Structures are given as C-alpha cells and as structure tokens.
Amino acid sequence: MNCPDDLIHSNSPLLSWRDGAIAHLRFNRPAALNAIDLATAQAFRSACEVLAEDREVRAVVISGAGRAFIAGGDVASLREDPVANAQKGIALVHAGVSILAALEAPVIASVHGAVAGGGLGIMLGCDLTIAAEGTRFSLAYPNLGASCDCSTSWVLPRVVGLRKALEIALLDGMFDADEALRLGVVNRVVPADRLEQEAGALAARLASGPTRALGQLKRLMCDSFERSFDEQLAAEAEAFVQCASTADFREGVGAFVEKRTPCFRGE
Template sequence: MSFEHIVYSVESGVALLSLNRPQSLNSFNEAMHLEVREAFKRIKKDKQVRVLVLTGEGRGFCAGQDLSDRNVDPTAESPDLGLSIDKFYNPLIKAIQDLPMPVICAVNGVAAGAGANIPLACDLILAARSAKFIQAFCKIGLVPDSGGTWFLPRLVGMAKAKEMALLGGAVTAESALEMGLINRVEEDDELREKALELARSLATQPTQGLAYIKRALNQSFDHGLDEHLELERDLQRLAGQTKDYREGVAAFMAKRAPEFIGE
C-alpha cells in the first residue's frame, strides 16, 4: 500500500508518521484513517522500530474530522457519528496507547477537535511555540471524543478540563506546558528535529523495559494499590528476563556505556 495522505519512514529505529493533508490542516477523512491504520500495522510488525514520532505536514498538526467528508445534510436524517468513532477514532487512540514503545507527538501548529486529543494519547508531547490546542467540539454541539474527556481531567484537573471543553477557547503552547498538558515547547523551525533527536535517544534505550513502564503507568488509574503492586511485580519479572537488563547491569558493573538491543 502506497501512501497519499500520510508520510511514513523509518530510520535508526525511529518511525516517523506525518499526517499529510496540509490543505485541510491535516483533518481526517476516511482515506487518511485507513493509511494511518496501515502504518500502525507496519510499526507493530517491524522489529527495527523502537520509537514512533507522530506529527503533521504544513502549518497545523490536525484539525480533527474533515466535516466535508461526512456530507452532513441538514435536511437529511441525522448521521450516526458513533459509527465513525467506533470504526476509526477509538481504534486509533487504543493503538497509540497499546503500542509497546514510546510515542512522541510533535504538535506543529493548530491541534483542534480530535486533533487536540490524539496527542494526549501519546507518551510525550512536544509543541511548536505557535501551537494551539482547541477543544472545538462545543462550537458545533458535539462532545470531545478521541479520549478527550478521559485524558483532560487526568492531565490538567477537572476545572481546567471543563473550561477547555465547555468554552472551546484556544490554549497556547506556553499555557499547555504550564498546566501540564504537554512536556516541552520548541521553536517552530526546530520542533521536528528536536522530536527526532529525542526519539533517536529513546531508540538506544531498553525498549521492552520502556514498554513495561508505559503499560504500568497507563493502567495505574484502573487499579487499587494492591492490584497495581501485583502488576509491577509481574512486569518486573518480565523485565528481569530481558537481554537489555543483563546488559544494563553488566555495563554498570564494568563502568561502561550500555549497548541496548531492544530485547
């Protein structure tokens, strides 16, 4: 499958997936959803990939759903938007969360609607100084989807989450950093390289161990302490069986830099 609506490449253990519909601020239509899904299949099969960087082409990261792709006719029967969420958006959020490697989102410009929530499913978020996060759903009578109402209260607290979701105002990159929505702000012309630089560094780390860390943190809200302590025990048992754990200990004892292979 060749790609028209995304750009996909792999280099030095880093997969770069860039949304590529800049004429519509990388808003999602069905074709782009299918290409992103195919890219995720390739990432999961490719043993060389140890980190994913998700970003967008042009002046914006993603404006969410391409409304023209739905052909909403005011005189026709109301569409079932739940079908679109079931078919595309929910599987995308789950795929990001379930990917057994770090996912870095580099938000270049406007991130609106679902495009403001997809980054929240990623593990680390870098934003261009010009970036803006907009929960635009309330402006057209909809509910934040793509995990928005789940991630926002956990990241910024309920008060800020309600302010963003009910008022739909633009949150600047600096404000997003201050409230804990993102991890770093970078200059616009340096964003992609900074994200790739971070990804290359992570690609040299013990990949399976990072996957277990990601899993433990992602599941922490679903468990009581006793249950989560058991999960930590089980994951530590698995981590201790990896080649990278042995290499890490050997390198520490020999006072040399470790050479992790991701196994």
C-alpha cells in the same frame, strides 16, 4: 529526520517511513490543515497496524505536514450522512489510537500550528509531546454541537485535573503552547524552526533505550489509575520480573557493574 525525497510530493493522506529504529507517521493534507477524512482515518489505522507488527520499531514520531498538526476532523465530510460517516471515521481513528497506546515503543507527538478536535485527542494519546512556539490548542467540539473523541475525555482529566478539563471542554477554551506546557499537556516547547530537530533528538534518545522496559513503564503508569495500591505493587513486581528475563536487563546490569554506558538493543 526530514521526510524522504520520494515521499515529499506524495498525495497520500498519511506518510510513513523509517529512520533506523524510529518510525514516522505524518498527516499529509496540508491544504486542509490535515483535517481527518475517511481516507486519512483508514490510512492512519493501517499504518498503526503495520507498526504493531514491527518489533524493530523502538520509537514513533507523529507529525503534520504544512501549517498545522491536525485541525480536527473533516467537518465538510460529515454534512452528508453524518451518523454513518462519524461512526466509520471514529472507529478507524480509535483503532489506530488504541494500537499506539499499546505499543512498547514510546510515541512522540511533534505538533505545530493548529491542534484541534481529533488532532488534540491523537496528541493526548501519545506518550510525549513536543510543541513549536506559537502552537494553538482547542477542543473545538462544542462549536459543532458534538462531544469529544480520540481519547480526549480519558487523558485530559488525568493530565490537567477534572475541573480544568471541564473548563476546557465546556467553554471550548483555546490555549497556546506556553499554557499547554504549564498545564502539562505538552512536555516541551521549542522554537518552530527547531521542532523537527528536537523531536528527532528526543526520538533517538528513546529509541536507544530498553524498549521492553519502557513498554512496561507505560502500561504501569496508565493502568495505575484503575488499581488499588496493593494491586499496583503486584503489577510492578510482575513487570519487573518480566524485564529481568530480557537481554536489555542483562546488558543494563552488566554495564552498571562494569561502570560503562549500556548499549540496549530493544530485546
């Protein structure tokens, strides 16, 4: 869904709106390629806190206004009191990323243009990513004399493997959308003029699913790296039983037996 008319000319650094059960967050500093300053970081955390309390949200789409998704942090804002500003900004963004990771609703990153630094981390922290052709990805941190943040060091090695992650990180390698797809960093690459439509269609598909079960699947997949095989079996059994108590499970079983398409309500 396009941004509502009443938000198009907003000066807020982050726009949020609902399209039925789909929530949208859009970074909105197009003149700065959506670089994240303290105000943006605060708005991001606040918007994520609102999402966490909204049980009617069944999918989330994160995007960027203008020519880029997010070109990283606002470096200029770090020149004055870099330690204090870095601590404040990272704490705010990390709080938002952590909330998104814990949502039962699937989170989709819809990216284009530049995806760098913290923008790459936020994208990696989402469950799925759809990218426009021509998108460029970069870790960006080494050129600033900094390490990474926003979940990059946790997600990237799990997605591309440790050796490739180290290559990207240590050599600050930039890669394009086709390479991102090959590496598994993004799930789909689409023509730039179809990005919003394709992201919306993916979000609508996920929003029509059994939200509680999708949340359990997210947690099982992510937590599997920290468990033994038997521990994971136990976690799977517990999660399945929890799903079996939901209205969506009853609907799914009934639809299967009755040979019809299920109509899930996210309950």
